[in-house]
Each structure stands twice: as C-alpha cells, then as structure tokens.
Amino acid sequence: MKPFRYERAQDASSAVALVSQSEQAGYLAGGTNLVDHLKLGVSQPDVLVDITQLPYDRIEALPDGGVRIGALVRNSDLAADMLIREKFPFLAQALLAGASGQIRNQATVGGNLLQRTRCVYFQDVSKPCNKREPGSGCPAREGYHRSMAVLGTSEACIATHPSDMAVPLVALDARVYVLSPQGERCVPLLDFYRLPGTEPQRDTVLEHGDLITALEVPGLPFATHSRYRKVRDRASYAFTLVSLAAAIDVDRGVIRDSRLAFGGLATIPWRAHKAEAVLRGAPATEETFLQAAEAELADARPLQENAFKVQLARNILVRMLQDLLEEKNS
Amino acid sequence: MIQATRPMIGAPISRLDGPNKVTGTATYAFEYQFDDVVYAFPVQSTIAKGRVVSIDATHARTVPGFLALITHENAPKIAPVGLLGPNDDMAVLQSDRVAYRGQFIAVVVAETLENARRAAELLDIRYEEHLHDTELRADRNDLVKPQALVAGMVTDTEHGDVETALSSAPILLDQTYTTPAYHHNAMEPHATIVIWKDESLTLYD
C-alpha cells in the first residue's frame, strides 16, 4: 500500500477543493471497497480525505411521496428505515441482499453507487485490465468470465457492475446530487453510469473531485408492490449472478405500468426499458412476461461461461412477475 | 498435565481452553508478544510455471525501515523436504524455479508491517514464463500412475463386478458429477513469530 496523507474534512467545500486540485487525491467514506483496493494496489492515492463527518446522513420524506437520502447514510440504516421498507420494499431488499452485516454497517450510499467491479482481472494488478490500465487488454473474454456481463459490453470490457442497491434505484429514476468546485448539480441515475465503450476506465460521468452529497427517489405509489430477487451461488454473502428489481401496477388483469431493472447482467445497473415497453398496457399473462424478457435480452452478447445468465434472467423475470401478480391478487 | 478430579470419560465436559477462546486470550502462533519485532512480508509468484530471472530491490530499499530482501540467491540451503522423498515443489527459496502461482519467491523484512508490504510491492521482478498445464482429464494420453501414494495407499482399487451389476440392475442411473477441488483452509493464517537468541531460533506455533 502506497503511503498517503490522511485529512479529515470539516466541511464539504474544502473537501471538494482539496480533492479536485490533485489527481492523486480521493475521498474516504465507509472504506469497504476502497481499503480493500488500497491493499490490493488497485487504488493508490497520495491523499485521502475522510468525509464521514460531513452532514449527509439523513433520510427525509419528500412532498411527492419520495425520499431524500444523504450520501453518507450507512447501507444498514437505509435498509432498516421504515419509510423505505414501506414505500420502496425492493430497495430495502436489495440493500439487505448485499454484502454482510458488518459491511452493510460501514458502507455508505454514495460508496455503494461508486463501488468498482469485482472482475478478478480488475482486482489483480499482475493482470492486464483495460478498466484499471487503459489499453492493457482484457483477459476475461478468454479467461474467467462466469460472473461477467452479457449486456452493455464492448470489445474493451465486459465487467459487471456489482451493486445491488443501484438496481432498484435505476428502476425508480433516482437522482444523484453532486458537489463540485463549480457548485451543485443533479444527475439522473439513468445518466450516471457509463457503458464501457472505448473508455472502460470511467465507470460514471463524475469528474475527479465530484462529491456525491445525496440521492433523491421520486415518489412512486405502486412501488409499495415491488420485490428484489438475487440469484447467486450461495444463499448469502455472495455477488449476484443475476438479480431483478421489479414493481408492477396491475389493474383488472392489465399492466398499467412497471419498473424493471437487472443486476449482475450488465456493465451498469440495467434498466429494462424494452421489457417495460412490452408490458405497458398488455395483459398480465405469462406470455406477455416472456415477450418482455425476450425483448430485453435480444441484444445479449453471451460468452461461453456466462451464457446461462440469459436463460436465468428470463426465468427470473417471468417468475417474479407471476409472484408479484399472485401477491396482488391474494 | 491435567489432573482429573472426577471421572472424565463419558462426562459432558466443556473444552478446557473454552474460556480462553471466547475471551480472545488464547494465544495463536504469531500473537506471542515480544519487543522490537520486525515484519517479514512474502512475495509470491504471479506466474504458474517458469523461472525467476531477476528481482531488483532498488526502489524497495528506499522504503523507510527496509531491512532485508531474502531470495533463493541468499537464503540458506535447507535439507530436502517431502512426504515421500525429496520434493522440489515444497522447497522454499532454494532455486529460481517457479512451480505454481503464489509460490514464495522472496521475503522482504522491514520495521513495520505496512513498510514491509510496501517494499514487497516495489520489487521489480522479471520472470521467464513457461506454459502451464493444470487440467486433469480422463481422456489425456499422458496420464501417469504414481508409484506410491501417501500412507501406502494404492492408486487404483477395484471392488466387486460393476459391469454385471449395472447390466442386471432394475434401475440404472448413469451420471457424472463434478465438484471443484477443495482445500483445507483453516481460518488461522500460516504465520509464526520467530525469535533469535544467540545461535538458536525459536518458532512459535
């Protein structure tokens, strides 16, 4: 681990100024991804600015029925919040499905959004990796890629985005509030993540020094009827193979609206726009659900060891929508 | 020596080391406390097969508290080790040969753990990498039957008459199940604390 200088930020603007002025500076919040990367040599800052004392740890109800979440709210606090559990159950479930109890207590909302892929080559500095070292190559395609992406990939990179929390958040059209030396701005979460394309090293649209201060989730009445399902190799404490966040609004056998997003399937938390379009106004039947899955997965580019994810995603989508429908009708 | 004050066999006895283990006072190998300890950080091969061509410590030596770099070039020679005769794969720092990924190829010693780790990171290591072959499959034409296994076990055994049983069974289930390799991997790391006193060395386990 390279030596670094540690500073504890007393206020946001000096933290932002300090980090923005040096390419080798970074923020420290919960540290559950960063400290791991420091030990692995994946991340090598000269300066770490500890932002945990900044006042971004509140969860507040919004007038539209939504919620504003401070970037420093711990994952476990967000999952335990009754407002979230009642209004956005799939968000609570996604948080609870992630990591371990210890990690959830330390990890922050901002850090969860920004966590990096767990691709074995990204995390191993003795291996080439276009995301970690642009231009060095991608060994995953010919090597180990079982947990890598089938959607949103490029020649340069197939790394999956590992977050569970971000999946229902993209389904909910969440907004990210960002502070920079130029002031505060709002970035829709759907625009926040970047496909790898030819620049896989840039996971998000953030510029160096940008600080996430809060997340807002707009109100969505039918989100009370939602679910997150995470399929993985172990019953707990394992990364996603394929997951789905789903909420549906059904009236007399017709789907009025839905929100669907996949995890573990793509290089970014994947909002299933095509599937939603198929569902909108259609009868709530297995046939419709299958069509929706086909539409979303049509562009999947599976490789030898991760091809199973396509069928798995299809099965999860159909099954979950059926379950949600049954729940609604009971 | 434990003196029995009552019959032990068949009695429901809690582990005698229980109180120590649940209070964190049981001492494991590298937890014995000594003054002025230094830290040895292992350097592991990043190739699976080949040779270490060179290890350059120019940058590593500039780390504060750097004390030593031990490689096959300056490590003492040790007697051959192995369960069934000398096995080069088990020899540590005895030659430039790399037999598996993760093999210890050097050790850096420094005054703090963080600086030992940092110095190890800063070594410039050159390898001659050979093609490795790690896939055991039944259809290979170069399989070798070992002369002997551990504890005198034989490589191939036969029981009964499988073909007859299969052909006359009322129900036949013919499936191949594969499981990944499993390894012992105790929670406690392989580590020790080693104390020099005059010419003698004490290792704690």
Next chain:
Amino acid sequence: MALSTNTTHHTQTLTVTLHINGKDYNLELDPRVTLLDALREHLALSGSKKGCDHGQCGACTVLLNGRRINSCLALAVACQGAEIVTIEGIGEGEKLHPVQQAFIEHDAFQCGYCTPGQICSAVGMLREVEAGWPSVVSADLTAHHIDLDEDEIRERMSGNLCRCAAYANIVPAITEAAQQRQTTDKEAHR
C-alpha cells in the same frame, strides 16, 4: 505493471487517540494502519483475529459505536472519537457475556480462531434484532418484531466464516443467548 514508485517516502504519522473497551490509548500511527493491526500490533490486543484481511471472513469483527464492523477494512486514524469494543471488552472481567457463556456450553468452536469475531458479530447482530432491523430472509419486511429463527441467524451471521464448521453449534448458542436476552428484557419490564 503500474504501481507508482513515489520515492518521496516520508511516511506521515498522526497522533490518534483510540477509545477501546472504555480506555483511551494514544498512538502515533501511519495512516495505512488498519484498526485491526492497531489492535494486534500496536496495543497487544490480539483477541481480534486476522483471517483474510479483506473483509471476507469476519474474524476481525469488532464493535464500533455499538455496531459490528470488519476492523481490517477500517483505517485506525479514521476511528478517532469512536467507541470501540473488542472481544477483550465483551463480558465484565471474570463474568462472561451470555453469548460467550452460550458458546462454551454449546461447544460452538473447535480451533477457536473465528470465535472472537463470531461473538462480537453475534453481540452486534442481537442489537440489530432488538432494533427491529429486518434481514433478506425476513417474511415481513415491515414487521417491528423479528422472529429470530435458524434461517434468520444463519443469514445475519453469514459474514462470519468458520472452517472448523462449528456452525451447527454456533446457531444454537446464539439462539440460546437471544432467548436469555428476551427473558431478561421481560423481567426488566415487569
């Protein structure tokens, strides 16, 4: 390989006060020192164990401001001002904490290396249950009361590995400790 060779190796050390098991300790620390290494290497508090050093095994679990965390992923310098409780601070002197006592009675360990982490994690977990935190296996996400059955315990303790596979005894040990707490709470409220 692009590890940078910044050779201006001045190592910053910071004076830090860590509040551990009710006592203050003043240390001069390299910012890279994790809370786990501060405990083990700088304070001779070797009860917290290093298993994987990457937040995957839970052997390093301690309580920070009452909550269980992996001390191998926390930088010691970032813990200034926090209340830290380690296995050495669980229980009161000769008197074992109910979780410790239950682990002995149910033989919830063999080699014992994961045990301090299991115990600190269980203590933290039981507080989370008391606070009404659901888990991913909870049948009713909005229930205020958690029914701590075997599935719940296994899920909530999944961040603590045991290679001796003492899980079969760890679960009953925690079940008993949880029931004892309930009995104590009920008596306290009479």
